Amino acid sequence: MDNQPAPSRRGFFEYAIHGLGAIMTAALALPAAAYLLIQPKSRKKDSWTEAGDIAKIDPKAPEELVFRRTRVDGWKVTSEKATAWVIKLGDDKVVALAPQCTHLGCAYHWDDKNGNFMCPCHTSAFSKDGKVLTGPAPRPLDRYQAKVENGKIFLGDIVPGDKA
Amino acid sequence: MIRAILNWLDERTGVVGAIHHFLDEEIPGSSGWHQVFGSIAMFLFLTQIFTGIMLAFNYAPTPGEAYNSLKYIVTELTCGRLMRGLHHWGASMMIVIVVLHMLQTFLWGAYKKPREATWMLGVVLLLVTLAFGLTGYLLPWDNRAYWGTVVTTQIAASAPGGQIVQQLMGAEGGIVGAVTFARFYAVHVLLLPPVTMLLIGIHVFLVRKHGVAPAPVETLPKKKFYPEQVFKDTLAIFVVFVILFSLAIAAKVPVGRLADPTDTSYIPRPEWYFLFLFQTLKFFDGPLEVIGSVVLPTIAILALFATPFIDRGAVLRVGKRTTAIAIVLLAAITWGGLTAAAIRSTPAAPPDVSEADGPQDWQQLSAVELAGIGYYRKENCASCHDGKSSIGPDLSKHPVKRDAKWMIDHFKNPQAIAPGTSMPAIQLTTMQLNGLAAFLLKLNEKNQAALQSAPQFAVEGAIIYQQFQCGACHMINDVGQKMGPKLNGLNRRRTKEWVEQHFVDPTKLSPGSPMPPYKFTAKDMDRMVSFMMALGE
Numbered sequence: 001m002d003n004q005p006a007p008s009r010r011g012f013f014e015y016a017i018h019g020l021g022a023i024m025t026a027a028l029a030l031p032a033a034a035y036l037l038i039q040p041k042s043r044k045k046d047s048w049t050e051a052g053d054i055a056k057i058d059p060k061a062p063e064e065l066v067f068r069r070t071r072v073d074g075w076k077v078t079s080e081k082a083t084a085w086v087i088k089l090g091d092d093k094v095v096a097l098a099p100q101c102t103h104l105g106c107a108y109h110w111d112d113k114n115g116n117f118m119c120p121c122h123t124s125a126f127s128k129d130g131k132v133l134t135g136p137a138p139r140p141l142d143r144y145q146a147k148v149e150n151g152k153i154f155l156g157d158i159v160p161g162d163k164a
Numbered sequence: 165m166i167r168a169i170l171n172w173l174d175e176r177t178g179v180v181g182a183i184h185h186f187l188d189e190e191i192p193g194s195s196g197w198h199q200v201f202g203s204i205a206m207f208l209f210l211t212q213i214f215t216g217i218m219l220a221f222n223y224a225p226t227p228g229e230a231y232n233s234l235k236y237i238v239t240e241l242t243c244g245r246l247m248r249g250l251h252h253w254g255a256s257m258m259i260v261i262v263v264l265h266m267l268q269t270f271l272w273g274a275y276k277k278p279r280e281a282t283w284m285l286g287v288v289l290l291l292v293t294l295a296f297g298l299t300g301y302l303l304p305w306d307n308r309a310y311w312g313t314v315v316t317t318q319i320a321a322s323a324p325g326g327q328i329v330q331q332l333m334g335a336e337g338g339i340v341g342a343v344t345f346a347r348f349y350a351v352h353v354l355l356l357p358p359v360t361m362l363l364i365g366i367h368v369f370l371v372r373k374h375g376v377a378p379a380p381v382e383t384l385p386k387k388k389f390y391p392e393q394v395f396k397d398t399l400a401i402f403v404v405f406v407i408l409f410s411l412a413i414a415a416k417v418p419v420g421r422l423a424d425p426t427d428t429s430y431i432p433r434p435e436w437y438f439l440f441l442f443q444t445l446k447f448f449d450g451p452l453e454v455i456g457s458v459v460l461p462t463i464a465i466l467a468l469f470a471t472p473f474i475d476r477g478a479v480l481r482v483g484k485r486t487t488a489i490a491i492v493l494l495a496a497i498t499w500g501g502l503t504a505a506a507i508r509s510t511p512a513a514p515p516d517v518s519e520a521d522g523p524q525d526w527q528q529l530s531a532v533e534l535a536g537i538g539y540y541r542k543e544n545c546a547s548c549h550d551g552k553s554s555i556g557p558d559l560s561k562h563p564v565k566r567d568a569k570w571m572i573d574h575f576k577n578p579q580a581i582a583p584g585t586s587m588p589a590i591q592l593t594t595m596q597l598n599g600l601a602a603f604l605l606k607l608n609e610k611n612q613a614a615l616q617s618a619p620q621f622a623v624e625g626a627i628i629y630q631q632f633q634c635g636a637c638h639m640i641n642d643v644g645q646k647m648g649p650k651l652n653g654l655n656r657r658r659t660k661e662w663v664e665q666h667f668v669d670p671t672k673l674s675p676g677s678p679m680p681p682y683k684f685t686a687k688d689m690d691r692m693v694s695f696m697m698a699l700g701e
Contacts, residue, residue, distance in 0.1 A: 005392055013391035020402045027409060028211070028250075031243035032218055040240040074222070075229070075236035076586065077548075077555060 040074075048147070048154040051084060051096070055151055059088040062110050062117070062128060065096070067155070084144050084155060085110065085117070087128060091148075097130050098142040098158045108141075117141070130161045187394065191376045193384025195393055198272070199376065201265035203397035204404050206364065208258045211408070212296075213357060215251040223303075225349040227342050228585055230305040231422050232555070238419055249412030255297050257408055259437045262293050267492060270471070272482050274377035280472035282370040285363060287468045292360050297435060299352040302345060310423030311432030313348070314340050319445075323458040340425075341583065380479045421557070424582050426570065433510055440502035443509075526618035527700040529606065530643035531635060534626035536603025537618050539596050548587070556587060559604055560612035571601040599630055625695020628688055637679070640699060648679060655697040663693050 005013065051067035062085045069082050084096040097117075101108045106121035116133055117126040124135030131140050145156035174180035222241060224233040237244040266286060269275055275283035302313045317335040320326050330336060334343030387393075424430070434442050441461065448456035467474075475488075526534065540546070551558030566574075570581070575597045578587040590597065607615060629635070635644035640651050654663065662673065667689065670679040684692060 004387065010391055013395040017391060017395055017398045020398050024402065024405050027405070028214060031246050032214075035218060035241055035243040035247055036221065038242040040236070075224070075232040075240075075555075 048156050049082075051086075051153045051155045053151055054088065054091065054094065054148050054153050057086055057088040057094070057153075061112065062087045062097070064099070064110070065153070069155070086146075086153065094146050094148060094153055095129060096144040096146040096153070096155050097161070098144060100142070101137060102132075102139050102141060102161075103135070103137040187388070187390035189372065189375075189389040190386045191389050191393060192378035192382050193387055194379035194382055195376055195387070197396055197400070198268055199393070200397045200400035201261055201268055202371070204401050205258065205261045205265055207401045208254055208261055208404070208408075209360065209364070211405075212251060212254050212258065215247050215254060216353065216357075218247045219251055220353065225303070225346070227305050227345050227423065227583055230303060230345070231419070232586055234304050235419055245416065246412055249415070249417055250408060252417045253408055253411040253415070255300060256435075256437070257404065257411075258293055259297065261404065262290055266290065269377075271485060271488055271492060272377065273475070273479050273485060273488065275472045276475070276479055277472070279370070279374050279377060282367060282374065283472050284469055285367045285370065287465070289360070289363055289367060290468075291465070292356060292363065294437075296352065296356055296360075297437065299348040299356070301435060302340075302348045303352065304419060305345065305423050306420035307423055307427060307430045308420045308432070310340060310425070311430050312434055313344065314338065315432055315434070317344070319457045322454050377479075380481055422582050422585055426581055431511060433506075436503070439506040440499050443502040443506040446509075525611075525700075526615050526622070527698070528641060529615065529618070530602070531626045531629040531640045532599045532643070533602045533606055534618060534623055535596075535630040536599035536601070537616065538623040538627045539592060539600045540603060540616075541620075541623065543590055543592070543600075560607050560609045568598065568601040568605065571604065572597045575600065595630065599627075619698070621691050621694045622698050625691040625693075625698075628684070628692050629695065632682065651696060652699050653701045654699060656701075660693055660697055663696055664689060667692070 004010070047070070049067060049069040052065050057063050057065075065084045065086045067082055067084070068079055070077050070079050083099045085099060087095045087097070089095060099107055101119040101121065101124055103119065103122055103124050106119050108117045108119040108124070108126065110116075111118040111125075114125075116128065117130075119125070119135065119137070122136050124137035125133040126137065126141050127133055130143065132138075140161035142158050143161050144158055147154050147156075170180055219237065222233060222237050222244070224230060234248070238248055239245075269283065269286065298316060301316075302309045313335075317330055317333050317340060318338050320329045320333065321338060323329065330338070332347070334341075334345075334347040421427075433439070441457075444460060445453065445456040448454075526537070529537075545559075548556035549559045551560070572594065574581040575590040575592070577589055578585045579589075590600070592600070603615075629640075637648035638644050638651050639646060658666075666673045666679075667682045667684065669681050670677045
């Protein structure tokens, strides 16, 4: 003969088992989700990198500017080469486009003949100021935040081109 | 709907039936609260796997990188400190629960025929748990981890065949390095978890095969595992979980300094559950040491294995098992006494140097120290050491407890002094590094703002002062030589123009002065003179 608890007692046991189990699961799962999904506390804001002299930029065509910048990469700070396509709008104003196509991240280049940016991967084309002309690219080219001080170009974070 | 899915699943896999079979196991009527420890150990093991995987998502398993990534987890990531706390305290609680589980089995005599194999497998699982603790201890790669492991590998070496063990640990000649680290990491995350799962599987299988150990005389009819015993297990697990969670939140586990093989001031201590072994070791000197480090622990482990064969009598009520109770009490007293003695013998951490008063103002610094501020700025040390960045230690909060020689060696070749550090070598002359070291030795939490507010002209003036070795004849703030006049209070004695002209042609203004003329650039002259005129009394 089984020694089984009365139905009401059994119901209490089952509720308690599931309830306590749920609390513990949540207590582990929620912090884990926060741990994996929330961005790390940013260490440095407003980090501007000097990218070159504005005097050396040809105002007629976009110019590919190569510069060194430091980037926080997890627990490391890496110093790396970066490029920007810079368009001179005036003596103290530039637009600096991030060098990746907004479709799938290929490096695009300036096509002098057609006067637009061409992506070699899936033939997206962008105007001089980064707008999509043809091809599968879903949005304008991303831009670096850019400013000019004392004739030097300073570049900041990359922001979406349509919000810049 | 759910029922339909379950039915479909059960028809194809039999999983629902298997779960029911597992939960409906018949257990003795006497079963109860004293048998919850196995389930808690199982739960803690699963929690360790979970938090361990979470940590591994943001952890780089190489020396140095390990330390940096752990700091990143703890300081930069949301709930990172919690994950680390759960894993750290979970390890300690695991030991506690496994030992309680064994004590219960021992006191109730549940290891007797036919359950000898279950018991012996349990002893292996205890050793596996300790191996987890031992290998995990190294992984933060801070001083505590490093030095603790140095001692462990040395003990291993003192055992017969220890050379081979040391070789397997990747610590030949007692040197703990990258290979040791890789081995410990591999054992901790690749080898031990599957082995443990397999052993737990067999352990649980054996428990099921022989059934939960009954009392000598069962008065109550048998009952099912679910729901009453499962409820008791779950509630006990919940209590342990609340304790674990509270510890993880309240008792912060510090990340110490980066492992430093040259740090002679560090006093290594093992984790609390190994302290009794550490203390035992002290009773055996010289050639006898192996008794404390190897012979006694081996005998203890063998005795545990042999327990079911030594005690073969009939099962008695727990209250009547006086010998067993006496053995447990004796072991507890011995363990407690040894652990307490070990804690008492641990010297308190040396008082923080930041408590000591250093100079409270930049004007109290010597020229060399002031020049050091200049190099500190020039080399942009603050980008990693300002306390906001998690890359390097905040040098004001972690005052340098080293001498200048250590620091200069460290500046020149950080990797050689602190393997794995991400600090680049500083390209300065030894004289300039001297200044940097001198400044850092004076820096503490109280004076950092004041010292670092030193005006740039003074700092640059001090660099020129150091460069031209003015201190070989003059004195600033009681540092230097007395051949020339003391420079403190110069602004009271002379005008700016006078000092300027004096640099150009000293003998014109001070006939007979042995001071040579100095041809500074206009900019340097301005800095130098401004610095001279800014000196305190």
